[in-house]
Amino acid sequence: MMQVLxxxxxxxxxxxxxxxxxxxxxxxxxxxxxxxxxxxxLAAYFFYVFCSLVHLNIFVSAILAIGVASFxxxxxxxxxxxxxxxxxxxxxxxxxxxxxxxxxxxxxIFGSDFxxxxxxxxxxxxxxxxxxxxxxFLAFGVSIALILSLWLFLSRSRVGIAIRATSQDREIVNVxxxxxxxxxxxxxxxxxxxxxxxxxxxxxxYVVEPLMWVHPLIMVLAIVVLGECxxxxxxxxxxxxxxxxxxxxLL
Amino acid sequence: MIVGVVSLCLLSFLASGGLAQQAVKExxxxxxxxxxxxxxxxxxxxxxxxxxxxxxxxxxxxxxxxMPIKLIKVDTNELASVSDAVVAVERAANDVHxxxxxxxxxxxxxxxxxxxxxxxxxxxxxxxxxxxxxxxAKDYDKYKYTFRMTISSIFQGQVLFAHLExxxxxxxxxxxxxxxxxxxxxxxxxxxxxxxxxxETKAPGLGLEVVxxxxxxxxxxxxxxxxxxxxxxxxxxxxxxxxxxxxSVLGKQxxxxxxxxxxxxxxxxxxxxxxxxxxxxxxxxxTTMTGIGPAKLTEKTIPFWNTYLKxxxxxxxYVSVTYDAVYVLKEAIERAGTIxxxxxxAEMEKTDHKGAYGRIVFYPRGHDFPHDLRFxxxxxxxxxxxxxxxxxxxxxWPYEWQGVKYEGSEKYLLPxxxxxxxxxxx
Numbered sequence: 001m002m003q004v005l006x007x008x009x010x011x012x013x014x015x016x017x018x019x020x021x022x023x024x025x026x027x028x029x030x031x032x033x034x035x036x037x038x039x040x041x042l043a044a045y046f047f048y049v050f051c052s053l054v055h056l057n058i059f060v061s062a063i064l065a066i067g068v069a070s071f072x073x074x075x076x077x078x079x080x081x082x083x084x085x086x087x088x089x090x091x092x093x094x095x096x097x098x099x100x101x102x103x104x105x106x107x108x109i110f111g112s113d114f115x116x117x118x119x120x121x122x123x124x125x126x127x128x129x130x131x132x133x134x135x136x137f138l139a140f141g142v143s144i145a146l147i148l149s150l151w152l153f154l155s156r157s158r159v160g161i162a163i164r165a166t167s168q169d170r171e172i173v174n175v176x177x178x179x180x181x182x183x184x185x186x187x188x189x190x191x192x193x194x195x196x197x198x199x200x201x202x203x204x205x206y207v208v209e210p211l212m213w214v215h216p217l218i219m220v221l222a223i224v225v226l227g228e229c230x231x232x233x234x235x236x237x238x239x240x241x242x243x244x245x246x247x248x249x250l251l
Numbered sequence: 252m253i254v255g256v257v258s259l260c261l262l263s264f265l266a267s268g269g270l271a272q273q274a275v276k277e278x279x280x281x282x283x284x285x286x287x288x289x290x291x292x293x294x295x296x297x298x299x300x301x302x303x304x305x306x307x308x309x310x311x312x313x314x315x316x317x318m319p320i321k322l323i324k325v326d327t328n329e330l331a332s333v334s335d336a337v338v339a340v341e342r343a344a345n346d347v348h349x350x351x352x353x354x355x356x357x358x359x360x361x362x363x364x365x366x367x368x369x370x371x372x373x374x375x376x377x378x379x380x381x382x383x384x385x386x387x388a389k390d391y392d393k394y395k396y397t398f399r400m401t402i403s404s405i406f407q408g409q410v411l412f413a414h415l416e417x418x419x420x421x422x423x424x425x426x427x428x429x430x431x432x433x434x435x436x437x438x439x440x441x442x443x444x445x446x447x448x449x450x451e452t453k454a455p456g457l458g459l460e461v462v463x464x465x466x467x468x469x470x471x472x473x474x475x476x477x478x479x480x481x482x483x484x485x486x487x488x489x490x491x492x493x494x495x496x497x498x499s500v501l502g503k504q505x506x507x508x509x510x511x512x513x514x515x516x517x518x519x520x521x522x523x524x525x526x527x528x529x530x531x532x533x534x535x536x537x538t539t540m541t542g543i544g545p546a547k548l549t550e551k552t553i554p555f556w557n558t559y560l561k562x563x564x565x566x567x568x569y570v571s572v573t574y575d576a577v578y579v580l581k582e583a584i585e586r587a588g589t590i591x592x593x594x595x596x597a598e599m600e601k602t603d604h605k606g607a608y609g610r611i612v613f614y615p616r617g618h619d620f621p622h623d624l625r626f627x628x629x630x631x632x633x634x635x636x637x638x639x640x641x642x643x644x645x646x647x648w649p650y651e652w653q654g655v656k657y658e659g660s661e662k663y664l665l666p667x668x669x670x671x672x673x674x675x676x677x
Contacts, residue, residue, distance in 0.1 A: 007476040112288045114499045114520070114529035124508050130479045131508040206472040207499045207529045215472060 013143035019223040021194030027167035028187030038099035041213040043069035043199035066196045073192035106210045119204035139201040277321045281347035286326040290354040297571030329358030344369040351576040356380035370592045375399040377570035384620035398622045400572045406626040414635045414648040426673045434486035435464040469495030491516035499529040506533025511672035524565045527642035536666035542569035544634040544646035546659035548609045555607035575606030628653045
């Protein structure tokens with residue numbers, strides 16, 4: 001029982017970060033971005049390239065991987081999803097098609113072989129008789145830090161409050177002179193940043209493979225969509241708030 | 252006008268009976284497999300080596316004329332979609348004379364019907380469900396075009412169990428444990444159910460105690476909870492039976508957490524060299540069942556192993572038995588003197604071929620599974636490989652099993668941390 005509890009807490013925080021990023025994008029930009037976890041896969045592959053193929057320092061590789069994958073993610077939003085974002089069904093279709101496109105690109109470059117990236121901290125610790133790899137602790141710590149940062153950002157900063165306002169009523173926000181498009185872009189950057197950082201801390205625990213984006217997407221949808229279907233039909237702030245509640249209950 | 256001409260050409264092609272009636276200039280073999288996955292890629296690799304060797308030697312002799320073999324890639328996408336697989340075979344059926352390949356039994360059952368409809372010989376190289384060949388016994392005239400180059404899951408169960416018996420004996424001898432405990436870790440998939448049940452019921456007969464069965468998803472990305480639970484159960488042996496991506500994660504996390512239990516059994520993904528890289532070397536001392544290893548199963552095994560390794564920087568997968576399949580087809584075609592399926596089937600049934608993967612003989616008509624690969628001492632046994640240092644594998648089973656021990660095989664080694672843990676515990 002103890003092992004299930006410990007591993008669930010660690011994995012729960014990672015999924016919490018992914019779900020928060022996803023719901024932030026939905027709440028602020030009104031986009032159900034099904035390509036979201038494909039950037040999780042891309043970050044892991046970029047990390048693999050920089051670290052295992054180019055043999056750069058692991059921290060440099062991590063920063064580069066987060067940067068490049070986030071750039072691809074934001075560029076996808078800016079040039080593919082934003083122009084069609086008023087057509088919700090089309091956005092869903094195009095975003096999932098983008099995810100498959102990225103998967104196919106990875107398959108054609110790296111094939112279907114499994115890859116490995118090195119851990120930031122190797123070894124394991126015994127906690128209440130349960131062996132937990134050190135990388136799990138790092139993933140847990142980074143996830144908690146991200147969740148707290150987002151909470152502080154959304155509740156204390158002017159931009160964060162503006163994002164919440166945007167998710168509540170876009171028209172009023174526009175009337176108030178707030179650049180709603182810019183805020184959506186910021187929310188997208190944060191969301192994509194969350195998914196790429198999660199990937200970097202989690203991928204050394206697992207194996208890197210072209211289909212690694214599918215399972216997290218299912219989990220994220222389970223938390224955000226299936227858990228609170230009515231949110232999608234109502235408003236984005238509801239999505240953010242209810243996901244936050246789901247995340248806390250998950251924790 | 253153009254439509255008319257095209258229609259006329261098409262009609263005359265169909266009237267002539269398509270490819271079958273064309274003057275044969277080459278033997279066209281469709282290599283059917285999920286080409287974006289490891290299995291399809293390795294189907295192709297095995298067949299392409301055979302094609303290269305045969306064509307270099309002049310090709311297939313048919314009616315006194317030598318002609319080359321041409322391989323056609325048939326991407327079935329069978330791991331993701333049965334319907335994709337069926338469509339792929341349907342589309343290729345008029346373009347090839349024979350099929351080799353396929354890995355996922357659920358898809359193979361559907362593809363088999365299409366191939367049989369076109370009376371195309373389908374040499375299965377990876378799908379192991381018994382039903383595929385049981386169909387030949389039930390309706391010989393319809394399904395006689397099916398042959399299999401791998402042992403069925405029934406015999407795979409026997410291999411795994413015989414290997415488990417060997418490991419249990421070593422655990423008893425080296426660690427002084429009278430009744431070793433076994434934990435089963437298998438895919439949550441239907442194919443693994445009979446194996447789990449067999450181990451649960453038969454293990455006590457070998458002086459083993461089964462402490463439980465853990466069944467994570469075949470695509471699980473983290474099995475540390477299961478491994479921790481197995482450690483808590485005080486098992487000395489983990490019997491794995493996994494076909495999905497979980498195999499790599501399991502090998503990696505088992506070694507990383509230094510779980511004090513020997514990891515034995517079968518993990519499809521652990522048969523290729525990339526398993527070593529994917530686990531970061533943590534898969535050392537784990538074992539897996541496969542069709543070939545670096546031991547002298549026949550005179551052809553080591554040369555093929557080396558060629559494959561040199562050409563692809565990888566170990567031959569069990570599905571790369573397409574290499575032997577192409578040779579078996581070639582010999583049957585030459586004996587029949589034609590590519591006519593019915594005549595080639597008659598010659599395929601007489602096959603006694605010493606291939607890279609061992610001796611290839613098919614069970615005869617009248618058997619419960621006609622055209623299935625014959626298993627047993629003196630025939631095909633398959634092997635169990637163990638990962639050793641620097642990413643090398645050695646054959647550790649059969650090791651004096653019913654008098655069978657291949658040159659180059661070695662005795663199974665327990666992971667040192669497992670031995671240390673249990674010795675300290677005593």
